[in-house]
Amino acid sequence: MKIPFNKPFLTGMETLYIEQAVLSGKISGNGDFTKKCQGFFEQRYGFKKCLLTTSCTDALEMAAILIDIKPGDEVIVPSFTFVSTANAFVLRGAKIVFADSCLDNPNLDPNQLEKLITRKTKAIVVVHYAGVACDMDPIMEIANQNSLFVIEDAAQAIDSFYKGKPLGGIGHLGTFSFHETKNIISGEGGMLAVNDDRFLGRAEIIWEKGTNRSSFFRGEVKKYSWVDIGSSFLPSEVIAAFLFAQLENLDTIQEVRKRIWNTYLGSFSELQDKMTFALPVIPDFATNNAHMFYLVCSDKAQRDGLITTLKEKSILSVFHYLSLHKSPFFAEKHDGRVLKNSNRFADCIVRLPFFYSLSAEEQTEVIEISKNYFIS
Structure with missing residues (x-):
């Protein structure tokens, strides 16, 4: 990639x-x-x-x-x-x-x-x-x-x-x-x-x-x-x-990661009214350690389409967890409750490339391809 x-x-x-x-x-x-x-x-x-x-x-x-x-x-x-x-x-x-x-x-x-x-x-x-x-x-x-x-x-x-x-x-x-x-x-x-x-x-x-x-x-x-x-x-x-x-380099690493995270947030926030996806929510009681940047797509089809579009440009993005209550190991043990929010995040979250050495040019490419996908 x-x-x-x-x-x-x-x-x-x-x-x-x-x-x-x-x-x-x-x-x-x-x-x-x-x-x-x-x-x-x-x-x-x-x-x-x-x-x-x-x-x-x-x-x-x-x-x-x-x-x-x-x-x-x-x-x-x-x-x-x-x-x-x-x-x-x-x-x-x-x-x-x-x-x-x-x-x-x-x-x-x-x-x-x-x-x-x-x-x-x-x-x-x-x-x-x-x-x-x-x-x-x-x-x-x-x-x-x-x-x-x-x-x-x-x-x-x-x-x-x-x-x-x-x-x-x-x-x-x-x-x-x-x-x-x-x-x-x-x-x-x-x-x-x-x-x-x-x-x-x-x-x-x-x-x-x-x-x-x-x-x-x-x-x-x-x-x-x-x-x-x-x-x-x-x-x-x-x-x-x-x-x-x-x-020993925790503070430096965190400073760079937060800059990358804020660049993602600011760029995707520009879509505003055209936004068909959701951005990460940081509650008032919490801080952000810039571990990852994810988008919550409107449905699984939109999420899978974004992953495919980025992959065609040799950019690797990934979905994240599948709901454990629906896993092959646990499905028959679950009590039958529908965990709709867990299911939604399992279907809709996409994680974008995120690492210390991600260059400004690389991040811009990820952002522009993603934004074009959403507004096309």
Whole structure:
């Protein structure tokens, strides 16, 4: 493709830090670069404890273990999300109860929550789609009233806020992704943010394969043992070294991405009365971290036509999630409710090319071809 959908950005320090990690003699997990990355998030955003993982999927699976999900427990999850959001809890035996999106944005609609809660409900998982915050105050209030855990799937939401609070730091647990399509990357990678004191000690044990190995290396115990369930969730120092080079350049990366995002918004806003599609909505309570730029087409045919038109010009745009409640795995398990907003976003969203090195000329070409498609 002449203009790809995504192109990973390198700051120039990644390979140097990887070399440093290798020469240090320790490239397994929980070394110096791991601690630097975790410290970065704890200091910058005030998260109580951060643990790097090999993916956001792993962080979600850790969250499911931490809140002690058991067969028969119910977990409320938005249908418009990536499969990992639900799968992490299905693996522990949970029944997934899917919630619909808001009318004007893909995030979970908090007005639906109370009618979905039963005596078996254990947790609510929110997904901050495109890095834009869900309305967390009513969600947390409903959760607290019903003694439920809230887990934030903040895979796309690094450096984004809700009423001044960092996303991933509001619920009991938060999860992040550093996949190559995200703002800050390490190829594959993720992180668990622990915000509830009850989970601080156990999170580290689960992270270290169910052992108290970290306590042993800090000199807190004389030997380490198998003390809980867990798995090999921590990444190697190679991944952490790559990630730290990115984190050092977070502000620069964000500045460029926001400029690209605002250029898209301003250009498409010019269509005004001729607009047959919708632009992203950023609520007053949310900030925009410029994770992606998407358009909501009028229907699936218009969306597919735009993708085809751009592809004919060697420009790759993509649709996004398909509603999980309609998936082959889950369709027969769903309770039959029609989740019309989730279905609409599944049919109508198109994501335009978005990456740090997208040039002004490339972006102009994407915009002009798209605009001509809509007004022709």
